[in-house]
Amino acid sequence: MRKNGNMEKNKTSIEDLKSMKQKIDQAQNIAVFxxxxxxxxxxxxxxxxGWALENAGKSVQFVCPDELPPDGWLRPEExxxxxxxxxxxxxxxxxxxxxxxxxxxxxSYFSGVGSPKPDICIDHHISNDGIAELNWIDPDAPxxxxxxAGLLPRLGMAIDSDIASMLLSGIVMDTIGFSTSNTxxxxxxISAELMKSGADLYTITQKxxxxxxxxVSKYWARGLSKLNRDGQLVWTWFTEEDREQSGxxxxxxxxxxxxxxxTDTALAAIIFIPTAPETVKVSWRxxxxxxxxxxARSFGxxxxxxxxxxxxxxxxxxxxxxxxNETKREILRLHPNLTSKGRITSKSTSDxxxxx
Numbered sequence: 016m017r018k019n020g021n022m023e024k025n026k027t028s029i030e031d032l033k034s035m036k037q038k039i040d041q042a043q044n045i046a047v048f049x050x051x052x053x054x055x056x057x058x059x060x061x062x063x064x065g066w067a068l069e070n071a072g073k074s075v076q077f078v079c080p081d082e083l084p085p086d087g088w089l090r091p092e093e094x095x096x097x098x099x100x101x102x103x104x105x106x107x108x109x110x111x112x113x114x115x116x117x118x119x120x121x122x123s124y125f126s127g128v129g130s131p132k133p134d135i136c137i138d139h140h141i142s143n144d145g146i147a148e149l150n151w152i153d154p155d156a157p158x159x160x161x162x163x164a165g166l167l168p169r170l171g172m173a174i175d176s177d178i179a180s181m182l183l184s185g186i187v188m189d190t191i192g193f194s195t196s197n198t199x200x201x202x203x204x205i206s207a208e209l210m211k212s213g214a215d216l217y218t219i220t221q222k223x224x225x226x227x228x229x230x231v232s233k234y235w236a237r238g239l240s241k242l243n244r245d246g247q248l249v250w251t252w253f254t255e256e257d258r259e260q261s262g263x264x265x266x267x268x269x270x271x272x273x274x275x276x277x278t279d280t281a282l283a284a285i286i287f288i289p290t291a292p293e294t295v296k297v298s299w300r301x302x303x304x305x306x307x308x309x310x311a312r313s314f315g316x317x318x319x320x321x322x323x324x325x326x327x328x329x330x331x332x333x334x335x336x337x338x339x340n341e342t343k344r345e346i347l348r349l350h351p352n353l354t355s356k357g358r359i360t361s362k363s364t365s366d367x368x369x370x371x
Contacts, residue, residue: 059185080122142317176213
């Protein structure tokens, strides 16, 4: 059981499991939620858990408070099924949050004035302090989908081939094909059990991890053309023009961040994306040993030790200056012998005129 300072981060217990089962058993209409800008783990966890609830005789609402992701997840249609995802729920007996690290990530339904408190949260982000009445949080788990896969049998719910496929897709996406530093023997064993239940690892990997559109390739090209480096830190940014010129209209990085962190000399990678007037989405990735979740938290965000994000108020150049320098300070704090060009400013960023 891991602790962060005085705060216990692994929030799982037999008592919580019994309470969760009791809440689910007593509810008939259950709403399952994923986070804004959902990824493969969020969609796989929510959909797989929801299907298990339906198989147990529950009426389920699948709530996605944002646009469905264009790629990086296993669509129900690939399994011959359809799901009516909705932005906000109708009245329900029980709410279950999947892969949601803080209440803002749950969308406006839970974050507005007078909003209800979620009933259950199942998550694996280290920055999650417990946002529901009952929290099942394990930051050592590589994916929320792996937590769900372990929970369902203990809750008395079966995992059929469709559920197994959805959960394995979430694991594959969040571990980037079992290549992240937090991939452990337990998640490999869980994945093997999901394969025994009917999940096809090869097909899932091709669909959620390797397949991408022509528009994504053009979008990546625009981001890579602005790539910068300062010592062990690499970064780039996307703008509305990049989306228009490439034909990719989602306000995310299309998983480019996972490619950037594979740069051999990089300890950290960052991508900046303006999502609204004077609001910038920041995504961090890091090599093992550099904990970017702490940096993200200083800007009001959070996430995992080596993968984090934040929505930062301000115009793009100012946000970039602040975030890059805070990240650089963290790198130099942990690795004081590394060399650097000095403080990063607009003058040290190539093609800066494109963003001001």
